Amino acid sequence: MHQNSNKKVIYLKPKKSFFLRVRSILILFFIGIIIFAAYHFLHIKTYVVSKGTIDKGFFSDAVIIKNEKVLLSPTNGKLELLVDSGERVRVGAPVFRVTTDARKKEIYLQEITEIEDKIKSLKDSEDTSSISLNLINKSIEDITQKLKDATDISDSGKAKLLEDELTRLREEKQEKIDSNKANIDVLQEQLEKLKNVLNESDTVVYAPIAGIVSLNIDGFEDLLVADTLGELTYSQLQAVSDDSSDRDLSAIIKTNQAVVKIIDNFTWYLALKLEHQMEEGRSYYIKLLDGNDGNEKIKAKLINISEDGSIGFFLVNTGLDSLLDSRKIKVFVVTGTYTGNIIPSTGLFFNEGKEGVYIIEQGKKQFKPIEITARNENNIIINGLKPGDKILLKK
Numbered sequence: 053m054h055q056n057s058n059k060k061v062i063y064l065k066p067k068k069s070f071f072l073r074v075r076s077i078l079i080l081f082f083i084g085i086i087i088f089a090a091y092h093f094l095h096i097k098t099y100v101v102s103k104g105t106i107d108k109g110f111f112s113d114a115v116i117i118k119n120e121k122v123l124l125s126p127t128n129g130k131l132e133l134l135v136d137s138g139e140r141v142r143v144g145a146p147v148f149r150v151t152t153d154a155r156k157k158e159i160y161l162q163e164i165t166e167i168e169d170k171i172k173s174l175k176d177s178e179d180t181s182s183i184s185l186n187l188i189n190k191s192i193e194d195i196t197q198k199l200k201d202a203t204d205i206s207d208s209g210k211a212k213l214l215e216d217e218l219t220r221l222r223e224e225k226q227e228k229i230d231s232n233k234a235n236i237d238v239l240q241e242q243l244e245k246l247k248n249v250l251n252e253s254d255t256v257v258y259a260p261i262a263g264i265v266s267l268n269i270d271g272f273e274d275l276l277v278a279d280t281l282g283e284l285t286y287s288q289l290q291a292v293s294d295d296s297s298d299r300d301l302s303a304i305i306k307t308n309q310a311v312v313k314i315i316d317n318f319t320w321y322l323a324l325k326l327e328h329q330m331e332e333g334r335s336y337y338i339k340l341l342d343g344n345d346g347n348e349k350i351k352a353k354l355i356n357i358s359e360d361g362s363i364g365f366f367l368v369n370t371g372l373d374s375l376l377d378s379r380k381i382k383v384f385v386v387t388g389t390y391t392g393n394i395i396p397s398t399g400l401f402f403n404e405g406k407e408g409v410y411i412i413e414q415g416k417k418q419f420k421p422i423e424i425t426a427r428n429e430n431n432i433i434i435n436g437l438k439p440g441d442k443i444l445l446k447k
Contacts, residue, residue: 097398097445098412101437104394106426107337109386110327114338115289116378117276117323117365119316121261122269123147125305129255130154133301133312137267138376141259141314148311150255160250167243171236192221263314268377270295273313276379281321281365282356289323289363294380317372322352326364328387332357338366339384340375349386390426392433398446400432409437410444417444 125131129150135141151157199214272292276284305311322338330336335353352366375381399409401419408421422436437443 097447099396099399099443099445101393101395101439101441101443103392103439104431104433105389105391106394106428106431106433107339107384107386108388108390108426108428109384111341111382111384112324112327114322114324114381114383115276115292116375116381117278117281117321118372119261119278119319120263120266120273120313122273122310122313123257123260125150125307125309125311126255126257127152128306129304131301131303131305131311134256135265135312137265137312139265141262141265143259143262145259146256147259147265147314148257150257150305152253152255157250157253160246160253164243164246164250167239167246171239171243192218195221257311259314261314261316263316264373264376266313266315266377267299267301268295269299269310269313270379272379278319278321281323282358284323284358284363286325286358286362289325292379294378315372315376317376318369320368320372320375321355322366322368322381322383324364324366324383324385325362326357327385329361330354330357330364330387336366337386337389339386341382341384388426390433392425392435393437393439394431394433395437395443396445397427397430397432399443401444401446409434411437412442412444 127150129152132149132151134146134148141147195214195218199211199218202211202214270293275288276292301311332354335351337349338352340348340350350368350370352368354364355367356365357363395409400407401410402408403419406421407424408419410417411420420436422434425433425435427433
């Protein structure tokens with residue numbers, strides 16, 4: 053007898069957890085690839101080739117030699133500067149004054165002021181006296197007319213009285229004029245004598261050359277002389293120190309004491325040790341590596357080389373304002389200039405013993421040998437690439 057089974061059949065569904073784990077792993081894998089690619093892309097350093105210039109040469113400590121004239125005090129006394137430090141003066145301009153007796157000078161100045169006041173007062177009084185003179189002149193005119201009338205009618209008695217009055221008025225007029233003028237003349241003569249005495253108590257020193265006034269007298273003025281620069285030795289140049297600060301001048305100075313100096317700031321010289329063979333008479337570019345002008349490049353002519361060839365003396369014809377009181381400066385002497393396709397030094401690689409670069413094209417890098425034309429510590433000028441090429445740089 054067939055029996056029906058009452059058992060319930062249950063169909064099991066496959067578990068989802070396995071597929072979820074696989075999918076998560078794949079997602080993480082792709083994310084990792086993307087992160088790796090992004091990291092790799094962001095941390096690759098590249099450079100686009102461009103045109104540039106490299107200066108070849110050498111560094112040196114140069115000594116600055118100037119055309120300068122030190123002005124000394126001609127006598128003992130009190131100093132008064134008539135110009136400021138850094139001021140440009142012409143030939144013959146007054147630079148400073150020395151007073152031998154300051155107390156007497158004060159007395160002379162006071163007397164001069166008093167006499168000038170008296171002269172002014174007398175000249176002002178001429179305006180007042182001119183009124184009385186006008187009255188006298190009017191009286192003279194009236195009496196002259198009356199005298200004419202008396203003469204016309206033959207009144208000799210009246211004419212005689214009028215003549216006497218006319219003589220008196222004329223004498224009074226002349227006395228007033230002479231008295232005022234005499235007083236002014238006497239005072240004017242006294243004034244000139246006092247001024248001459250005052251001038252004798254003062255000694256003014258004038259500029260013998262045109263240039264810039266400097267108070268920085270450092271003691272190297274007798275050694276660093278432009279006319280004899282070819283006689284300087286390397287040891288003498290090494291002994292030169294740099295102190296560009298102005299010194300404080302005492303109000304009381306002595307005879308032959310240095311007061312100021314005047315510097316020709318348009319013609320100056322650089323003396324430095326030559327690290328390369330250079331041609332006398334040729335002009336070179338020199339970079340001034342410190343000072344207020346930063347890395348300024350100037351043109352200088354090599355006018356003299358020492359007998360042993362170690363020192364070069366360069367003539368510079370350009371403004372010296374920023375280096376007016378300097379004695380030494382760091383320089384870079386340019387011996388050659390090269391122009392071409394330039395890349396950073398970090399773009400140079402070695403592959404199988406060859407120098408070259410890795411060019412990046414369509415996301416791929418390819419090694420390419422190159423020829424180096426010139427180089428310095430930071431850059432290289434090369435042949436074998438063109439502007440616009442993209443290259444790989446070292447990290």
